[in-house]
Amino acid sequence: MARVAKLAGFTLLMIFIIAACYLGGSAAGFIVASPVMAEKSIAPPAALEEEFRLFWEAWRIVENEFYQRPIDSKELTYGAIRGALSTLEDQNTTFITPAHVAVISEDLTGTFEGIGALVEMNEDGYLLIVEPLARKPADLAGLKAGDLVLEVDGVEIRGMNLIEAISLIRGPKGTTVRLTIQRQGVLEPFEVEIVRERIELRTVEYRLLNGEIGYIKLNEFNSQAPRQLRAALVDLLAENPRGLILDLRDDPGGLVTAAIDVGSEFIAQGVIMSERGKEIEEDYEAQGGGLATEIPLVVLVNGGSASASEIVAGAIQDYERGILIGERTVGKGSVQVQYQLSDGSGLRITVAHWFTPHGRLIEGEGLIPDVEVYITDEDLAGGLDPQLELAIDYLER
Amino acid sequence: MSRVQVGDKTFQRLSLILLVCIAALASYLVGFALQVIPAYVGKVEEREIFHPTAEEPAEFTVYWEAWNLVEENFYGELPDAKTQTYGSIRGMLAALDDPNTFFIEPPDREIEEAQFQGRYGGIGAEYTMRDGYLVVVAPFQDSPASRAGIRPGDTIVAVDGIDIFGLSQNEAILLIRGPVGSDVELTIRRDGELEPLILQLIREEIESPTVTWELKGEGIGYVKLSFFGGRTNEELRYAIIQLQTQGATSLVLDLRNNPGGLIGAAVDVASQFIDSGVILYQRDAQGNDQPFPAKKGGLATETPLAVLVNGGTASAAEIVAGALRDHQRTVVIGEKTFGKGSIQTVRELSDRSSIHVTTAHWLTPQGHEIEGAGLNPDLEVPLTQEDIDNQRDPQLDRALAYLRSLLPHPAAGGLQPANIMSTNGGYSGKSG
Numbered sequence: 129m130a131r132v133a134k135l136a137g138f139t140l141l142m143i144f145i146i147a148a149c150y151l152g153g154s155a156a157g158f159i160v161a162s163p164v165m166a167e168k169s170i171a172p173p174a175a176l177e178e179e180f181r182l183f184w185e186a187w188r189i190v191e192n193e194f195y196q197r198p199i200d201s202k203e204l205t206y207g208a209i210r211g212a213l214s215t216l217e218d219q220n221t222t223f224i225t226p227a228h229v230a231v232i233s234e235d236l237t238g239t240f241e242g243i244g245a246l247v248e249m250n251e252d253g254y255l256l257i258v259e260p261l262a263r264k265p266a267d268l269a270g271l272k273a274g275d276l277v278l279e280v281d282g283v284e285i286r287g288m289n290l291i292e293a294i295s296l297i298r299g300p301k302g303t304t305v306r307l308t309i310q311r312q313g314v315l316e317p318f319e320v321e322i323v324r325e326r327i328e329l330r331t332v333e334y335r336l337l338n339g340e341i342g343y344i345k346l347n348e349f350n351s352q353a354p355r356q357l358r359a360a361l362v363d364l365l366a367e368n369p370r371g372l373i374l375d376l377r378d379d380p381g382g383l384v385t386a387a388i389d390v391g392s393e394f395i396a397q398g399v400i401m402s403e404r405g406k407e408i409e410e411d412y413e414a415q416g417g418g419l420a421t422e423i424p425l426v427v428l429v430n431g432g433s434a435s436a437s438e439i440v441a442g443a444i445q446d447y448e449r450g451i452l453i454g455e456r457t458v459g460k461g462s463v464q465v466q467y468q469l470s471d472g473s474g475l476r477i478t479v480a481h482w483f484t485p486h487g488r489l490i491e492g493e494g495l496i497p498d499v500e501v502y503i504t505d506e507d508l509a510g511g512l513d514p515q516l517e518l519a520i521d522y523l524e525r
Numbered sequence: 526m527s528r529v530q531v532g533d534k535t536f537q538r539l540s541l542i543l544l545v546c547i548a549a550l551a552s553y554l555v556g557f558a559l560q561v562i563p564a565y566v567g568k569v570e571e572r573e574i575f576h577p578t579a580e581e582p583a584e585f586t587v588y589w590e591a592w593n594l595v596e597e598n599f600y601g602e603l604p605d606a607k608t609q610t611y612g613s614i615r616g617m618l619a620a621l622d623d624p625n626t627f628f629i630e631p632p633d634r635e636i637e638e639a640q641f642q643g644r645y646g647g648i649g650a651e652y653t654m655r656d657g658y659l660v661v662v663a664p665f666q667d668s669p670a671s672r673a674g675i676r677p678g679d680t681i682v683a684v685d686g687i688d689i690f691g692l693s694q695n696e697a698i699l700l701i702r703g704p705v706g707s708d709v710e711l712t713i714r715r716d717g718e719l720e721p722l723i724l725q726l727i728r729e730e731i732e733s734p735t736v737t738w739e740l741k742g743e744g745i746g747y748v749k750l751s752f753f754g755g756r757t758n759e760e761l762r763y764a765i766i767q768l769q770t771q772g773a774t775s776l777v778l779d780l781r782n783n784p785g786g787l788i789g790a791a792v793d794v795a796s797q798f799i800d801s802g803v804i805l806y807q808r809d810a811q812g813n814d815q816p817f818p819a820k821k822g823g824l825a826t827e828t829p830l831a832v833l834v835n836g837g838t839a840s841a842a843e844i845v846a847g848a849l850r851d852h853q854r855t856v857v858i859g860e861k862t863f864g865k866g867s868i869q870t871v872r873e874l875s876d877r878s879s880i881h882v883t884t885a886h887w888l889t890p891q892g893h894e895i896e897g898a899g900l901n902p903d904l905e906v907p908l909t910q911e912d913i914d915n916q917r918d919p920q921l922d923r924a925l926a927y928l929r930s931l932l933p934h935p936a937a938g939g940l941q942p943a944n945i946m947s948t949n950g951g952y953s954g955k956s957g
Contacts, residue, residue, distance in 0.1 A: 179606035184581075185874045186614045186628070193870060193884045194621060195810050201584040203620045209591045211616015215604040216595070223591065287619075405600040467594050469587045479598045 183208070206473070219289075220464055224474035228295045242298040243305065244327045245271060246378075253286040254278060254310070255293045261327070269322045271309070278317055279308035301326045332356035336367055341523050343516075345375040346390070349382030349436035354389035361393060361419045371424035371523030373516070374440075377454060381435025384463075388412045391440045394450070396421040398485060400443045403463060405480030425450030426519040429497055434458035442484035442495050451522065452497035454515045461490025588613075614880070623883050625869055631877040632695040639702070641787060643735065643756035646705040646728045650675060654694040658682050658714075659701075669726045675713070682721065683712035705730050735786075736760035738768055745928050746773030747921070750794065753786030753841040758793035765797065765824045775829035775928040777921065778845075781859060785840025788817075788868060788887075795848045796820040798830060798855070804848045806888040807868060814888065829931050830855040831924035834902055839863035847889035847900055856927055857902045859920045866896030 191199055209223045244264025250256040255277040260267035277285055280296040288296075297305055301324050310317045331352045334344040342364035346353060364372070374394070381387070384401075391400040392415040403410045427441050429452055438457050444450045461482035467475045482490045499522075501515045596603065604612065614628050629637065639645040649668025652659040659681040664670035683689060684700040692700075701709060705728055713722045735752040746768030750757060768776070778798075785791075788807075795804045799819045806814040832846050832855045843862050849855040868885040886896050904927070906920045 176606045176609065179610045180613075182874050182876060182878065183610050183613050183617070186872075186880050187617065189872045189880060189882055190618070190621065190626075193810070193872075193882055194623075194626065195867065195883045195885055196621070196623065197810055199621075201582045204617045205582075205584050205588050207620025208585075208613040208617040209588050211612040211614065211619065212588070212592060212609050213595070213612075214616065215608045215612035216599060216601060218599075218601055221595070221599060406598065408600075462600070465598065469590045471584075471587050473587060475591050475594055477595060477598050478600055480600050 202471075209475075218462075218478050220462055220476070221478045222289055222476050224292075224466075224476065226472035226474075228292055229468070229472065229474040241301040241324050241326050243269075243271075243322045243324060247277075247290075247294065247297075249290045249293070250276065253288075255285050255290075255297075264327060265322045265325050269320050271307075271320065271322075272311065274312060276310040277307050278310050281306050282308075299324050332360050334360040334364060336364060336369065337373070337520060338524070339367075340370045341520055342367070342369040342372045343375065344372065346379055346437075348379060349386035349390065351383060351386065353382065353386045354393075357390055357393060358419065365419060365423075369423070371426065372420055373426045373428060373519045373523070374444075374450075375428045375516075376433045376437040376441055377428050377430040377515070378432035379434070379437040380432065381437050381460065384412075384436060384439070387436035387439040388415070390436075391443050392416070393418040394420050394425060394440075395443055395447055398447065400485065401439045402483045402485070402487070403480045404483060405463065408463075408480045421449075424523055426522055427452050428454045428515055428519060429457050429495065430455040430503075430515070431458060433495075434460040438490050438495055439482060439484075442488065442490060445495060445498070446484045446486040446488070451499065452495060453499045453501055453519050453522070454497050455500060455502060456496050457494040459490060459492045459494030461493075611878070618880065618882075623867075625865075625867055626882050627880065629879050629881065632693065632699050634873070634877060634879045635699055636695045637871075640733075640752075641754050643754040644730055644732045645702055646707070647702040647731045648673075648675075648709065648711075648726050648728060649731045652681070652694070652698065654697075655680070657690040659689060659694070659697050665731065668731065669729050673724050673726050675711075675724070676715070678716065680714040681711055682714050685710050686712070703728050732756070734760060736764050738764040740768055740771045740773055741777070741925060743929055743932065744772050744774040745777060745925055746771075746775070747777045747779065749779040749781075750783055750842070752783060753790035753794065755787060755790065757786070757790045758797070761794055761797060762824055769824070773828075775831075775931065776825060777831050777833065777924045777928065778849075778855070779833045779921070780838045780842040780846055781833050781835040781920070782837035783839070783842035784837065785842050785865065788841060788844070791841035791844040792817050793820065795845045797823045798825050798828070798849055799823065799852050800826040802852060803890045805844050805890065806892070807885045808888060809885050826854075829928055831927050832857050833859045833920050833924055834862045834900065835860040835908065835920070836863055838900075839865040843895050843900055844887060844889075847893065847895060850900070850903070851890040851893075856904060856924075857900065858904045858906055858924050858927070859902050860905065860907060861901050862895075862899040864895055864897050864899030866894055866898070 187204065190204065206223065206225060213221055213223055243266040244261040245266035246258040246261070247255050248258055257266070257271050257273060257275040257277065259273050260271045277293070277297075279285060280293070283296060285293050285296075297307070299305060304321050304323050307320050307322065308317050309320055331347055331350055332344060333347070334342065337343045342361075344357065344360050344364070346357065388400050395414045396418055397414050397416060399411045400414050401412045403412070425444065427444055427450055429437065429441050433441065433454075434457065438459070438461055441452055441457065445452050462478045463480040463482070464476045465479045467477065469475060484490065484495075488495075499518065501518050503512075503514060506512075507514055592609075603609075611628065611630065618626050618628055648670040649665035650670040651662040651665075653662050654660070661670070661675055661677055661679045661681065663677050664675045681689065681697075681701070684697070687700065689697040689700065701711070703709060707728050709726050709728055711724045711726065713724060715722060735754050735757045736748060736750055738746065738748045741747050746765070748761065748764050748768070750761065765776070788805075792804050796819045800821065800823055801819055803816045804819055805817050807817065808814050830849065832849055834842070834846050834857055838846060838859075839862065843865065846855075846857055846862065850857050866886050866888075867883045868887055869881040870884045871879050871881055873879045886894060888894055904923060906923045908918070908920055911917075912919055
């Protein structure tokens with residue numbers, strides 16, 4: 129319950145695989161880097177000019193009187209931009225320093241070089257290791273779920289956003305990153321050195337359960353996902369299963385095109401998702417030719433299902449194509465465009481929101497499953513999965 | 526109460542410069558807790574208006590690039606100009622990475638000013654915010670609030686007919702405050718009453734004392750300073766005179782958990798105990814050291830003295846403890862102090878918001894930098910949880926024992942543990 133509540137709130141919880149490094153808005157899969165024409169004459173909007181004098185009063189006081197020297201106008205400017213963006217109350221609209229712009233463009237390729245851990249930002253502004261991926265560098269170095277990353281190579285994480293924090297951890301394979309870790313039950317923070325590797329995630333995993341139910345787990349919506357899903361469906365459908373389970377739990381999303389492709393395997397026709405923004409009004413239709421548009425279907429979701437996962441699950445729910453079992457989803461359904469500013473820094477702006485075919489807003493709302501089932505700590509400890517069990521029961525009945 | 530005659534102008538000038546407490550927050554909390562503390566900081570220097578178009582640095586261009594992109598493309602509500610401006614100022618100050626440099630909106634600034642001033646026009650009650658309304662924690666004795674029958678737990682839902690839901694705590698409190706002698710109407714909800722009560726009160730001058738004192742046995746006066754506000758020095762002088770009249774020949778100055786306050790108040794307070802020399806040096810951004818000399822006319826420049834400090838002793842309180850020790854005017858007893866050696870200036874902006882900006886560090890008369898270091902007491906005496914649970918105060922006991930040892934006494938044997946254990950001063954807390 130607590131977990132659901134947390135997610136339902138507008139706390140930014142995005143589970144990022146450092147690998148695929150789905151950035152704040154990457155779920156949208158709609159990120160465009162478009163260099164901005166930096167006109168020298170760029171000026172404040174007239175309405176703001178009067179009020180903004182206060183800012184220059186403050187700036188001048190700092191410049192003249194602040195004790196620590198030197199004062200870096202560039203840093204002050206970046207701070208002002210961050211402060212202005214914070215008034216939008218949208219955690220996905222973020223400023224990216226020039227140093228971090230490069231790292232972020234690695235997104236969405238399905239591979240990355242890093243330490244292999246699921247992370248999120250906790251409420252105190254530290255990076256929380258949600259899960260080290262088995263046999264990846266983080267796991268091999270002894271990191272555990274629940275560890276807090278305080279510093280990366282001596283740089284304090286607090287005050288950064290998730291994108292910035294992740295960008296520090298990632299780096300070319302073979303290089304070493306030094307993490308300062310706080311672990312419950314250990315008095316002093318300690319340091320861990322980890323050699324980065326190329327991390328590739330298996331996008332789709334599938335198997336036949338009980339000889340009669342096809343189970344497909346989709347870990348992310350990268351460019352490989354539609355092709356791998358189709359292959360999995362071909363394999364599974366050859367066994368004539370009674371039904372299918374599509375597991376989107378802890379799937380942070382990815383490319384919006386992949387979401388439409390994946391949705392089209394299960395939905396024969398109609399709108400899968402609508403995108404609405406200031407200048408944007410677009411309906412994404414099912415492409416037709418889906419392999420699994422009739423077979424009984426259960427979609428598993430939880431508080432880690434975000435973005436593209438929510439597009440697919442929302443469409444399936446709206447068309448009553450299948451039922452959703454599990455926990456309320458994240459509510460990440462906005463589209464960001466990344467712009468480049470004249471000094472090489474980046475700006476990621478929320479330009480649109482997603483709606484399900486029946487017009488439900490995803491952003492901030494999430495999807496409520498048809499059958500809510502929670503996984504308790506005891507379930508986890510005992511290796512039980514009541515959500516999956518219920519899905520099997522449902523399809524076998 | 527006699528007003529301070531000396532150095533009034535200097536005081537005004539110095540009082541512009543504020544030493545802000547422990548990580549700013551502490552003092553803020555103290556301020557809010559004591560809410561009703563008033564304060565006069567003196568007028569804040571008017572700043573000339575800066576015209577942005579002329580002098581905007583080239584680096585700032587990216588700000589307007591970014592904001593223009595947001596205005597064109599952001600899907601969602603845009604903030605009004607004021608919100609955006611405040612946010613930008615906050616962000617800019619955050620980039621300095623100094624917890625003591627921050628922005629304060631106008632209502633919070635007014636409350637803060639009242640705290641430094643030590644008095645304001647109000648009804649005399651302490652509040653907390655609950656479910657969007659002000660709840661009375663306690664009315665002050667003999668205040669308009671207590672005389673009107675306001676009780677702890679009463680919920681104030683409206684002030685002069687204005688529903689306060691949606692206001693911040695400080696905004697709501699400012700509605701209740703106002704000129705001395707003016708009327709205020711409160712709508713109050715009270716448990717057990719079906720209908721809201723409507724009370725008419727007349728605002729009075731509410732003072733929040735920062736000095737309490739008490740005569741301990743054997744001619745030892747005990748003075749506790751909780752904050753360095755604009756009236757602290759007057760209050761201290763009054764306390765010293767009262768104690769001396771009652772026969773005090775030595776003093777304990779308790780600066781424990783004192784988060785600091787005005788640097789001018791620190792100089793005035795230290796000057797009660799030091800007749801000449803430097804109280805502190807202020808080091809500015811260019812590395813110049815400016816001495817702040819002791820003022821004449823101190824009331825207790827010869828009186829034997831013990832100063833109590835602990836980890837909550839910060840800023841202005843560390844200045845006083847450091848000066849008295851460097852001048853060998855006192856023994857410092859207790860625990861290591863906080864170590865806040867930076868000085869903030871409060872700069873008011875043209876809309877009455879303000880920023881606290883770290884403008885200097887200060888050094889003790891012997892040139893010790895306090896920032897991050899703190900003062901180590903001459904006599905380290907810890908206070909344990911067990912002491913607190915049993916209402917024991919071994920730090921005060923040690924101070925009393927020390928001062929007693931200075932008295933002409935046949936059995937005085939200095940600071941033998943046996944002596945200290947045998948003293949049973951007891952700590953009765955605030956009085957005065």
